[in-house]
Amino acid sequence: MKAILALEDGVHFSGESFGVTGSTTGEICFNTSMTGYQEVLTDPSYRGQIVAMTYPLIGNYGVNEEDNESAQPHVRGFVVGELCKVPSNWRSSASLDEYFKKWNLLGIEGIDTRRLTKHLRTRGAMRAFLSTEVLDPSVASSRAAASAPMEGSDYVKEVSTEKGYLWDPSSSESRDWVLPNGSVEIDTTLPAAKYRIVAYDFGIKYNILRRLRQEGFSVEVVNARTSAEEVLARNPNGVFLSNGPGDPAALGYIHQEVRKLTGKKPIFAICLGHQLLGHAFGGKTFKLKFGHRGGNQPVKDLRSGSVAITSQNHGFAVDADSLPANVEVTHINLNDGTVEGLRHKEAPVFSVQYHPEAAPGPNDARYFFHEFSSLIESTR
Numbered sequence: 239m240k241a242i243l244a245l246e247d248g249v250h251f252s253g254e255s256f257g258v259t260g261s262t263t264g265e266i267c268f269n270t271s272m273t274g275y276q277e278v279l280t281d282p283s284y285r286g287q288i289v290a291m292t293y294p295l296i297g298n299y300g301v302n303e304e305d306n307e308s309a310q311p312h313v314r315g316f317v318v319g320e321l322c323k324v325p326s327n328w329r330s331s332a333s334l335d336e337y338f339k340k341w342n343l344l345g346i347e348g349i350d351t352r353r354l355t356k357h358l359r360t361r362g363a364m365r366a367f368l369s370t371e372v373l374d375p376s377v378a379s380s381r382a383a384a385s386a387p388m389e390g391s392d393y394v395k396e397v398s399t400e401k402g403y404l405w406d407p408s409s410s411e412s413r414d415w416v417l418p419n420g421s422v423e424i425d426t427t428l429p430a431a432k433y434r435i436v437a438y439d440f441g442i443k444y445n446i447l448r449r450l451r452q453e454g455f456s457v458e459v460v461n462a463r464t465s466a467e468e469v470l471a472r473n474p475n476g477v478f479l480s481n482g483p484g485d486p487a488a489l490g491y492i493h494q495e496v497r498k499l500t501g502k503k504p505i506f507a508i509c510l511g512h513q514l515l516g517h518a519f520g521g522k523t524f525k526l527k528f529g530h531r532g533g534n535q536p537v538k539d540l541r542s543g544s545v546a547i548t549s550q551n552h553g554f555a556v557d558a559d560s561l562p563a564n565v566e567v568t569h570i571n572l573n574d575g576t577v578e579g580l581r582h583k584e585a586p587v588f589s590v591q592y593h594p595e596a597a598p599g600p601n602d603a604r605y606f607f608h609e610f611s612s613l614i615e616s617t618r
Contacts, residue, residue, distance in 0.1 A: 239370045241346045243288075243317060244378030246365040246385075249357060252373075253348035256321050257338025259370040263385035264288040264314030266366035267553065268355045270532030273299075274598020275334070279316065279343075280307040282397040282441030283509065283551050285483035286388065288366050290317035292355050292532075297322035300330025301337045307443040307597060311337075312397065312483070315368040316345040317354070344368055362527040363388070363553060388553065389525060393483035394492070394510075397441040398462035405437075405447045405457040412451035431456035433475040433614050438462060440482030440492070440510050445597035450478065453607040463491065466498035476504040476614045479511025481593065486513035486523045486554055493517040500585050504617050506610040507589035509552055515580060515589045516556035519565050526576070529553035530592075533599030536572040537592060539579070545572065548592040549599025555591065556580065586617045 241255035245266060268290045269278055275296050278289060296318040316338070325333050338345055346368060358364070367382035406412045409428045432454040437447070439459050450457050457478070460469070469477060477499055496518035499505060507515045513523050530550040537548045555576040558567050569579030569590060578591045594603035 240373060241344075241368065241370045242373050242375065242378050243346050243349060243354075244367045244375055244382050245357075246379060246383040247361060248375075248379045250375040250378060251346075251349040251354060253346045255370045256335045256345045256347055257316075257343045260344055261367065261369035261371050261381070262288070262315045262344050263365065263367050263382060265363055265388045265553070266290065266317075266358065267363050267529055267531055268292055268351075268358055269551075270534055271549075271598050272533075274533070276301050276305045277307045277598045279311040279313055281443060281481075281551060282308050282312050283481050283483050285312045285393040285397055285441065286391060287313060287483075288315035288317060288368055289313050290351055290354055291319075292351055294319040294351065295322060296320070297334035298325055299327035300325030300333055302329045302331045304329070307445060308397075308441075311341050311343055313343070316343065317349065317351065317368075318345065318347045319349065319351040321345070321347040344370070358528050363529060389485055390488050391484040392488045394440045394462050394489060397483060399439045399459060400461065402458060402460040402464070405459055406451050409451070412448040414452070428452060429454040433611065434458070435476040435478055436460055436469050436472055436474045437478040438464065438480055438511070440480045440514075442480035442482075443593075443595060443597060445595040446480060446508065449595045449604065449607045453611050455611070464495075466495040466502075469499065470502060474503060475618070476506065476610065478610075479505065479507035479514060479589070481509035481511065481551070483510070485525075486510055486517060489514060489517075500582065500587055504586040504610070504613045505588075506606070506613070508595075509591060509593060512580065512589035512591045513552075513554055513556055515587065516561065516577075519580075519582070520560075520562050521565070522557045522560040523554045524557055526553055526555055530571065530573075533596070535592060537569050537578045537603075538572050539569055541568055546602035547600050548578075548594075548603050549596045550592045552591060586613050588613070
């Protein structure tokens with residue numbers, strides 16, 4: 239069916255729908271990854287957003303159960319240049335169109351994603367309306383402008399686990415995947431669980447949990463509203479603060495709990511967790527013009543001078559000038575100079591804005607999970 243993607247500033251794009259029919263709203267953003275669209279769809283950090291993929295052909299390897307990063311998709315809508323109708327991959331169990339119909343998702347194809355991306359880079363991220371029902375551009379843009387903004391949003395309460403759980407107690411879900419090649423034998427034995435940690439679920443990805451387990455952590459996942467007192471009563475060796483969606487400034491109920499944990503236990507934080515740490519330290523965050531989303535973001539470690547290519551997905555950043563003197567900026571983004579890593583100078587606490595677990599993206603930053611293990615060891 240015919241479909242329209244209309245932005246709040248009046249710019250619109252016409253195309254063809256896939257998945258289900260209907261209408262949806264959300265903040266429109268773009269992702270520059272060449273692969274990994276299923277991981278993008280199921281990343282809880284995309285809650286409330288319509289995602290456009292800059293790579294022109296999407297869906298060519300289908301979808302499968304193993305590549306999910308959570309129990310369900312979280313995007314509000316999906317925008318691609320060309321949708322592959324017949325996927326070809328030995329792991330594929332369904333096409334992207336079939337997957338969207340299963341999960342009641344709306345997508346649009348056949349639009350100029352290059353033009354869309356250039357517009358968003360110039361004007362900034364904005365609200366959008368995607369529909370097969372309302373095709374009048376002016377009405378559609380009005381619907382976009384009337385939708386809820388990302389600023390002030392709390393989507394963490396929608397994606398956080400309702401009940402706590404122990405990740406992979408049988409040690410069967412965290413092994414590295416191995417291609418079925420009989421001529422190659424790879425040892426996939428997991429190390430013994432050396433440390434117990436509590437992981438706050440603000441929208442945690444499965445691959446973060448896998449990487450933690452592969453590094454020798456036993457991980458208990460808890461709801462975002464779990465108090466610091468409850469965590470400390472468990473006496474874990476460390477605390478992990480996960481990625482997640484929405485505006486970190488709107489999560490004051492989490493800031494205060496993280497503040498209580500600082501200095502009590504070693505803490506490692508990723509993405510939204512990094513931003514929440516910034517607030518807990520007394521700093522502020524601000525909204526980026528168009529965010530960092532993709533697997534090709536260059537980050538410089540200010541301590542060593544080394545540069546890593548990283549996987550990222552965030553629309554907010556920590557304001558370096560708002561941080562107290564006892565917090566050090568350890569990493570910066572080489573594209574725009576924004577904060578990509580923090581370290582507390584007195585307490586065993588550090589964080590990164592990007593995703594060392596990748597999925598999708600490069601593994602340049604995977605060593606941070608080992609760094610967390612070393613931090614715990616040094617503070618025992």
